[in-house]
Amino acid sequence: MNRRTYLYAISFAIFAGRFVHGAEPSSIRVLVWDEQQREQRQAYGDQFLGEAIASHLASLPGIVVKTATLTSPDHGLSDATLDATDVVVWWFVERVVSRVQQGRLALVTLHSAHWSKPFVRLMQERAKSDALQQIPEAERATARIEYLNDQPYGKVPKADAPLAPALTRTATGWSLVLPGCIFPAYRPDGALGHLTTLLVDHPIAKDLPKQWDIPQTEMYNEPFHVPTPDAVVFEERWDKGEHFRSGCVWKVGKGTVFYFRPGHETYPVFKQREPLRVIENAARWLGGEVRKNAP
Template sequence: MKWILFLMTALLLPALQASDRIRILVWDEQQPEQKQAYGEKFLGETIAARLEQLPDLVVKNARLDDPDQGLSDASLDATDVLIFWSHRRAKEQNDDRMEAVVKRVMQGRLALISLHSAHWSKPFVRLMQERAKEDAVKALPESERGAAQWEFSNAAPYYQGVGRAARITPFVEKGEGSRWKLTLPACVFPMYRNDGAPSHVTTLLPRHPIAAGLPAQWDIPRTEMYSEPFHVPAPDEVVFEEKWDKGEHFRSGCVWKVGHGRVFYFRPGHETYPVFKQAETLLVLENALRWLAPGAAR
């Protein structure tokens, strides 16, 4: 009888351990330019290869050119945290598949980590729009919320920058009576510079779980520069800030709660620089996915 119990335990233990692991899907547009920095592997494959070494994670890859763009309902239902990289082909992202991501994040079934140029990916933009709507309603006196009639503008992503003089989105304007107009966030910024200059990162919230094990200040030797203002809803937390020697700065590690789920935007990158071979940036991802995973202690 003892050997039967031993055998059952041996068979069940791996399954129990697997059920406790965080399920990660690394989604990558897979631009050919990534090979300049990442060699034989694409950027997403490089991140996945690192995460696969961690025993508490189950890691899979997906790409834009997969069936269902790698984001079938079955695949998303088997994912706790989606790490998302895109750049030039954002317009090709299938609306239905991206809305499937948005729906699960807002339900609290999935968390999203959006990397660098995925600031204008459809899932990130849509989730920032939904957060802007939530913020707009909360800003009204409670007695006016039920009767408010909303008009939304700027719903389509820009896929281009904005001028420094442009009004920062999102913003709300009062109409007649109970009518309100919300201009949704553009999720872009007025300036970028792809010269590979180093950025200097400050850990603004050293006690935040996403910052665990990271120094107060650290550098990224080569990266693309983005300059504020970033046209997004005010983050709940800004964990990191980047600065450049020419004076630019950017909120580079931002967390939002949207619906019942969470989104983390991590700015460093560009496909031609090996940003995600660096120990610090990989540690940010490891910390973030563990903290963001649905059901994680916060």
């Protein structure tokens, strides 16, 4: 898989930085970052996908929005920008990962950004934390753990492949196969996706119906090789029998990661009320969580 594939979806994050000039102190500050592929015009007309999301969020009370692209100075993600705005994407991996773990940043990852470097790194850090809890307490302080599959990009598992993460005792200690954040099958045919809101009382599910459809989307099929989520807010199914955990939440260190699966650059998923509401809810909830950790 080449670098462009990693960038097919938008990721965004919310962190406690200085307020944007003119923003209300209570506003959630969001930066939407997008590669702006030409193919997006098929679904979004005179806008790119990121612009469509940004326009929607900007119309809502209590949210301040900025946008950035690859062609922006420093890709729109300079230190000054990170210190002065509310949302950052995965381009500077170490900065994103460390801020999430410190509780200064919350990451929202959309669709094929499951293979973005910040998401993969954060899932691998969560897997390491989970693995340590599986080791007998008396052995944890001195346990020797060998980490495998730390660079999973381009490796697509077969349907019957062992699930990762996976911890195994060895002759010299322990072996942990890190998650690849990938799945065995996808189908970009624009099939109808049926979503079920599993956790109707979760903040990300606010004002969303129990059952709702997305008329055109790309199919992903389980198993999804990620750590067990702390919450699965949405499940998605297709008429040919596939299914996917399409809205997952993890705590990583002191921070939070949310993955929302629906999308594809040529389908107008983010013109629809329900997916846009998911993003709004995630921004508001995660922004509030980050504010609680702010000094």
